[in-house]
Amino acid sequence: MDSSSIPSPEGWDLRVLEVTLVELLHLELENFRNLSRVSRSFPSGLNLVTGPNAQGKSNLLEALFLLSVGKSLRAHREDDLIQWGAPFARIVGRTALRDGEQTVEAVLERGGAFGIRKTLRINGTHCSRLSQFVGRTPMVHFLPSDLDLVQGEPFRRRRYLDVLGAQLHPDYLRELQSYQKALRERNHLLRTDPRESLLQSYEILLAESGSRITLRRAALVERLAPLAARFHREFTQEVENLRIEYRPSIELEEREANLLVEAFLREFARSRGQEIVRKTTLTGPHRDDLAVFVNGKDARFFGSQGQQRTASISLKLAEAGLMEEEQGDPPLLLLDDILSELDRARTRSLLAHLPGSRQILITITEEEKIRAMFTGPLSTHVIRQGEILAC
Amino acid sequence: MLHYAQPIARLISELSKMPTVGPKTAQRLALHIVKMSQESVNQLISAIQEVKEKIRRCSLCNNLADRDPCLVCSDPERDRSTVCVVAEPKDAAAIERSRGFKGMYHVLGGVLSPLDGIGPENLSISLLLKRMEEGTITEVILATNPTVEGDATALYLGKLLQPLGPKVSRLARGLPTGADLDYADEITLARSLEGRRDL
Ligand SMILES: Nc1ncnc2c1ncn2[C@@H]1O[C@H](COP(=O)(O)OP(=O)(O)OP(=O)(O)O)[C@@H](O)[C@H]1O
Ligand SMILES: [Mg+2]
Ligand SMILES: [Zn+2]
Numbered sequence: 001m002d003s004s005s006i007p008s009p010e011g012w013d014l015r016v017l018e019v020t021l022v023e024l025l026h027l028e029l030e031n032f033r034n035l036s037r038v039s040r041s042f043p044s045g046l047n048l049v050t051g052p053n054a055q056g057k058s059n060l061l062e063a064l065f066l067l068s069v070g071k072s073l074r075a076h077r078e079d080d081l082i083q084w085g086a087p088f089a090r091i092v093g094r095t096a097l098r099d100g101e102q103t104v105e106a107v108l109e110r111g112g113a114f115g116i117r118k119t120l121r122i123n124g125t126h127c128s129r130l131s132q133f134v135g136r137t138p139m140v141h142f143l144p145s146d147l148d149l150v151q152g153e154p155f156r157r158r159r160y161l162d163v164l165g166a167q168l169h170p171d172y173l174r175e176l177q178s179y180q181k182a183l184r185e186r187n188h189l190l191r192t193d194p195r196e197s198l199l200q201s202y203e204i205l206l207a208e209s210g211s212r213i214t215l216r217r218a219a220l221v222e223r224l225a226p227l228a229a230r231f232h233r234e235f236t237q238e239v240e241n242l243r244i245e246y247r248p249s250i251e252l253e254e255r256e257a258n259l260l261v262e263a264f265l266r267e268f269a270r271s272r273g274q275e276i277v278r279k280t281t282l283t284g285p286h287r288d289d290l291a292v293f294v295n296g297k298d299a300r301f302f303g304s305q306g307q308q309r310t311a312s313i314s315l316k317l318a319e320a321g322l323m324e325e326e327q328g329d330p331p332l333l334l335l336d337d338i339l340s341e342l343d344r345a346r347t348r349s350l351l352a353h354l355p356g357s358r359q360i361l362i363t364i365t366e367e368e369k370i371r372a373m374f375t376g377p378l379s380t381h382v383i384r385q386g387e388i389l390a391c
Numbered sequence: 392m393l394h395y396a397q398p399i400a401r402l403i404s405e406l407s408k409m410p411t412v413g414p415k416t417a418q419r420l421a422l423h424i425v426k427m428s429q430e431s432v433n434q435l436i437s438a439i440q441e442v443k444e445k446i447r448r449c450s451l452c453n454n455l456a457d458r459d460p461c462l463v464c465s466d467p468e469r470d471r472s473t474v475c476v477v478a479e480p481k482d483a484a485a486i487e488r489s490r491g492f493k494g495m496y497h498v499l500g501g502v503l504s505p506l507d508g509i510g511p512e513n514l515s516i517s518l519l520l521k522r523m524e525e526g527t528i529t530e531v532i533l534a535t536n537p538t539v540e541g542d543a544t545a546l547y548l549g550k551l552l553q554p555l556g557p558k559v560s561r562l563a564r565g566l567p568t569g570a571d572l573d574y575a576d577e578i579t580l581a582r583s584l585e586g587r588r589d590l
Contacts, residue, residue, distance in 0.1 A: 178539050181539040184506060185539065192505070201550070202543055205543055
């Protein structure tokens with residue numbers, strides 16, 4: 001990875017990471033949640049992770065996704081990931097690339113100033129920054145809570161864009177991290193020491209960084225939109241039309257970074273007084289949203305629950321579709337419990353559209369439901385009390 | 392450190408107060424000191440004492456020095472019209488090592504970091520403004536690290552200094568984002584000093 005390519009206000013480093021996952025070969029876990037010890041190979045195609053409730057199915061997918069973005073989207077605190085009473089958790093994945101293999105490793109240890117220490121390695125080399133790790137093992141994780149992607153609060157849709165953006169471009173993650181740092185600093189000043197000269201220094205940083213994030217998100221949504229529309233039409237047997245629109249915190253008339261920086265600065269100057277009263281920054285990517293329309297109506301407010309959930313699935317499939325378009329290989333799909341929410345017709349239709357992905361892990365309590373509908377190659381991993389049964 | 396004799400436990404506890412020294416390293420250092428010759432121990436003690444007795448802040452540039460003004464500030468060969476503003480003494484040392492710079496320094500003694508309670512008052516900014524008033528300085532290079540804190544500090548100083556007339560520039564970003572100046576190799580540093588851009 002080239003760490004010297006600093007995004008300039010004029011442009012973004014649009015190079016896509018070249019090393020992409022082709023397939024997960026083997027996974028080893030130690031003390032990850034209730035999975036004390038797992039060593040398991042995963043063939044291509046559809047992998048069913050089955051077993052009764054509370055056995056460790058979701059935990060297995062969570063561990064895998066941590067190898068992709070270095071974080072869990074499910075845990076409230078990172079030390080929750082370590083098995084109760086154990087000093088550390090370890091996840092090691094071996095993946096096949098187009099030329100050769102790659103080992104990805106994450107170790108979480110209790111202790112240190114933040115209560116937890118995390119070490120990420122690729123092929124044994126320590127990644128001191130998250131942006132050196134993220135995106136090397138592309139995956140899309142579909143959590144049960146993602147069914148509320150369309151209906152839920154805007155932060156969920158921002159996170160959806162961010163997880164995708166970060167996996168595609170390491171610069172995006174670096175930019176988000178500095179943006180969030182500068183935002184925390186400015187909000188702290190608004191609460192404690194709102195001197196204009198100080199606030200302004202952070203406004204310049206936020207405007208520069210914010211305009212790059214805004215343009216990147218706009219580009220992402222532009223690419224996602226046709227994919228989401230196509231998946232959704234197929235998925236609903238041509239009954240529904242899906243349209244998505246980026247809703248940035250600031251008017252996006254100008255697509256040029258410099259002009260956008262100016263626009264952010266004007267907005268800060270205009271609303272600074274109000275921000276001092278409200279003690280928080282009111283403009284910037286942290287206030288963005290993504291609008292989702294089904295048959296022309298804003299689905300967040302007018303969609304039925306079924307429509308909202310189906311649209312959410314289409315968005316996640318579009319995420320996988322865009323990663324495949326950009327990187328040339330389909331990402332590993334981790335689908336946690338999504339089938340339990342769908343009726344037979346939509347389940348059948350979803351299964352029919354999945355095989356674009358070379359490898360899929362699906363958790364399900366009753367595997368018969370899928371076996372009856374799916375004719376392709378299929379392997380089963382039965383989990384009982386934190387162990388994968390040999391079979 | 393209940394399992395050590397009291398004097399060793401005390402040394403371990405003192406050493407572990409040092410930055411980057413955890414309990415394990417402190418233990419290893421302490422046990423090493425126990426094994427050292429009396430002479431080496433005396434040298435270590437006197438080195439620590441000498442630093443405490445002799446090192447002070449230069450009254451012109453705020454760098455750490457054993458004389459006042461410091462070596463750089465009292466060197467007649469140096470270019471007094473250009474000042475390179477850095478956060479810490481280690482950053483000035485890194486630039487000196489690169490040998491690409493013949494001007495003067497100003498050491499802020501930190502960077503803005505509101506969340507840690509560090510504001511402009513905690514940095515040596517008024518001393519810098521006093522130096523500007525003398526009128527010999529025509530160019531200021533802001534060489535803080537390219538982190539959020541370093542950038543915010545440079546932007547803040549830039550706004551403060553520009554009305555006073557000097558050319559103000561920022562170290563070119565030849566450095567990897569988030570990198571520390573003292574980690575940058577000397578070639579990168581020399582190059583980024585040449586490639587500085589106007590603010
Ligand atoms: N840090 C931890 N240490 C040990 N066990 C944990 C830890 N965190 C969670 N667990 C346990 O892991 C168990 C399995 O959780 P998981 O979410 O993987 O179940 P599941 O198989 O997906 O079940 P369901 O079908 O209900 O979704 C839970 O019962 C939980 O108590
Ligand atoms: Mg589950
Ligand atoms: Zn001096």
